[in-house]
Amino acid sequence: MNWIEAITNYVPCCRQEESDKEVILKFLDKFDDVLTRDNKLAHMTSSAFVVNKKRDKVLMIHHNIYNTWSWTGGHADGEENLLKTSLKELNEETGIKSFRILNENMVSLDILPVFGHMKNGEFISPHLHFNAAYLVEADETEQLISKPDENSGAMWIDVDEIGMRSNEEHMKKIYCKILSKIK
Known part of the structure; x- marks a missing residue:
């Protein structure tokens, strides 16, 4: 699909x-560059919500730009298989x-705000x-690793502690x- x-x-x-x-579908109808960052208003990203076997922990990274614990994920950058994008980002x-993969269908579809920030010397x-x-x-x-240009650590967090680890109310x-x- x-x-x-x-x-x-x-x-x-x-x-x-x-x-x-509804908003995403209307946007897709008007713009043809939503799979790439060429669209400066909005573009597709994909995330992996990773749980352990007992479903009592979630794998999260400490995001450098937002200074918070967050799920893994990233830009589609032209990749039409959004599940593939989420898994690539999980590994990286x-x-x-x-x-x-617990379900090849999306578990969540969301519009996420990104506030202005500096990245690699560019606003x-x-x-x-x-x-x-x-x-x-x-x-x-x-064994977990970090990706220093994006995060300063990866760890399993008890599901009951996500609210204390994340400082982004909309993400909680x-x-x-x-x-x-x-x-």
Whole structure:
């Protein structure tokens, strides 16, 4: 299934997802460069929400730009397979090689605000990420690495501690939404 069909066929779980899906589809109808960062207003990203076998821990990275613990993920950069993007980012940002995809369909579809920031000496203007998230299981004993240009660490966090580790209120709601889907 192509990425636009995947978004079109996604069944929202709440009003936030219904609204975000509607906005994303309208945007896709008007712009043809949403898979790349060439679109400075909004572009596609993909994340992996990674849980352990017991589902009591989530793998997160300490994001350098936002100075908070967050899920793994990144820009599609032209890749139409958003699941593939999420898995590539998972490996690059944590070193995880062994994982199990729990569902090949999105677990969450969200519009995420990105505030203006400096990256590699360049100012990145505020924009939106149209994010497709996927549910993945990994072994919490596998050795983790960091990706110093993006994060300062990766670790397993108890699901009850996500709210204390993340300082992004809008992301806490998304993490809770996903956790409620897997319980």
